[in-house]
Each structure stands twice: as structure tokens, then as C-alpha cells.
Amino acid sequence: MDILQPSSFRPKNMKIATWNVNSLKVRLPQVLEWLALNQPDVLCLQETKLQDEHFPVSEIAAAGYQTIYSGQKTYNGVALLSRQPVSEVITGMPGFEDPQKRLLGGVHDDVCIVCIYVPNGEHVTSEKYQYKLRWLAALREWLREMLSRHRKLVVLGDFNIAPEDCDVHDSKLWEGKVLFSELERAAFQEVLDLGFIDSFRLFDQPEKSFTWWDYRMMAFRRNMGLRIDHILLSRELVSMCTACVIDKATRRLERPSDHAPVIVELGGIGQEKERRPGSEALIRVLANES
Numbered sequence: 001m002d003i004l005q006p007s008s009f010r011p012k013n014m015k016i017a018t019w020n021v022n023s024l025k026v027r028l029p030q031v032l033e034w035l036a037l038n039q040p041d042v043l044c045l046q047e048t049k050l051q052d053e054h055f056p057v058s059e060i061a062a063a064g065y066q067t068i069y070s071g072q073k074t075y076n077g078v079a080l081l082s083r084q085p086v087s088e089v090i091t092g093m094p095g096f097e098d099p100q101k102r103l104l105g106g107v108h109d110d111v112c113i114v115c116i117y118v119p120n121g122e123h124v125t126s127e128k129y130q131y132k133l134r135w136l137a138a139l140r141e142w143l144r145e146m147l148s149r150h151r152k153l154v155v156l157g158d159f160n161i162a163p164e165d166c167d168v169h170d171s172k173l174w175e176g177k178v179l180f181s182e183l184e185r186a187a188f189q190e191v192l193d194l195g196f197i198d199s200f201r202l203f204d205q206p207e208k209s210f211t212w213w214d215y216r217m218m219a220f221r222r223n224m225g226l227r228i229d230h231i232l233l234s235r236e237l238v239s240m241c242t243a244c245v246i247d248k249a250t251r252r253l254e255r256p257s258d259h260a261p262v263i264v265e266l267g268g269i270g271q272e273k274e275r276r277p278g279s280e281a282l283i284r285v286l287a288n289e290s
Contacts, residue, residue, distance in 0.1 A: 014111070014265070014267075015266075016041060016044075017042070017262065018230075018262050020158040020259035021045050021046070023047065023048070023257075024048040024055075025049070026255060027255075030257075032059065035065065038263070042080065042082045043081040045078065046116075046157050046158045047077060048078065049071070049077050050073075051072060055069045055079070065081040066081070068091075070104045078103060078116070079115070086107060087107045089106040093142055098135070102118070102119070103139075112146065112152060112153045112154070114143075114146070116156070116158075117157055117158050118136065118159045119131055119132040124176065124178055124181050129178060137187070140191050140194065143155065144194055147194060147195055147234060151234060152236045152237055153233075153236075154231065154233055155196065157229065159228055159230050160228050161180075162226045163189070163230075167210070167227035169226070196235075198231075199232065199233050199264045200227070200244045202241055211229035212258055213225040215258055242265045244263065244264045245263050246260050246263075247261045
């Protein structure tokens, strides 16, 4: 059995992470170990698959974290674990009637954090795909309003969308399929166009960097994955972003989630880090536009 190791960087100011755990009941020991090793300020979870009355509040509190959560039996469910109290708590997307528990958020210090679990979509010909597109359209309009009130806004979670060809192990194989269809990718870009940046792409990253691997076909061993878990930053936060990594170690554990955590670090403005070529110019442009 593999033993988790701490991620390669240490917190300097604020460390925020997202992880689709694919059942918190099953993965709770791994989550608690990961919290102890990585010490994030905030960890957002998706697919907790727990009704609220069964959420492990005491176990997580013993690890030093407060919780807000919105769940249901068997499916979906989101949670936000934080070291400090969270204010202005949101559960569910205002203006979008939906019994599925897919969104929550709150303000930590002066940063508004929104945790989302975007519908999978099942197949491009299914009603679930249309529901996904409606959900994303509603998200875009709601985030437009949120940006008018929160200059420091983080939107993170399982988007169930691989936005670029490099985010899929085989773009030809996935062309036109759910998670990688043209309409989904366009919807993701429309969210970015509101004034968000994909924090992972601010930095040079290893080729074939993914966050999800199917349990079948030895997909993880063969690195047949997709990058569908994202951390988006508003313009105000871009110059504060000093690192963004995927922690693949969790995927090697016994009975793992099929997703890996993604971690972003926000530090002081102007700290020199190795960013993706051209990102400094991008940051300057965004700063001038804001």
C-alpha cells in the first residue's frame, strides 16, 4: 500500500484544494491523512454521496477543520472544509431550481470560494447532457453577478469538462464525446470570459497532466486520463497565484477515488515563480482590464 507524501510546496499565505472523493464514507481515512500531510487552509470536496445528517463533522473537526456541506443519498454532494470560519454561506445556485446538491460556497478571509460539481452529462444525445448545458449557462450568469460583488473569487471543483486538447490523453478518441464535446468546451470558455483564469495553466506543467482516470482498462497505470477538475481565479487573484499542482499520489492508494486533488497556492504579489511562458504578460493585461 502506498503512503501519501506531502505535496512539494509549503503554504506561504493561503492554500486551497479541490478533490472529488467519490464517496466520503469510503474515502474519509484518506481525506484525514491528506489534510494532516498537506495542511490546506481550505479543501473543497465533491461527490461526498452523504446525506447531511451522516456527514462526519466530528472526525473532520478533530483534524482542525470546520465544515459546511450540502449532500444527498448515493449521489452528488459538496463540502467545504476550512481552518477558519466561513461567512456568507451559499448552498445551491440562486435562481436555478435543482434538487441535486452541486454547489456551495462562502467567504474565507476576504476570498469568496465556490465549490461546484458540474453534471456529468452521460452522453451528448441524452437529456442529462442538456441539463448539464443548462446548469453551466445558469452558473455563468450567477458568476457574472458574483464577480460584481467579490473581486477575489475562486471557483473550483469537478467541472466534468476537459477544456483543451492537451487535457485529454487522446483527443481524437474523445472528440465529440461527453466531457470533451464542443458545446461543453464552449461553455467552459464562456465562464473564463467573465474574467477567470485557469490557474493550472499559469505555470509550466508536465505533459499529459490529468486529474481523472477511469477505474477500468488500467487507465491510471497507462495515464489514460482527463483534466476535468479545475481551480479558476478571478483577475484580482491571478498575480497572487504562486503554484498550482495535481497530487497524483492519492490515486495510487488502496481503494482510491478516480480523481486526484488539485491544489493552488496564493501568496504575496510579485513573488517570482516559474509560470507558463507569456503568463506574466497575461497577468499585466488582466490587471489593466480590472
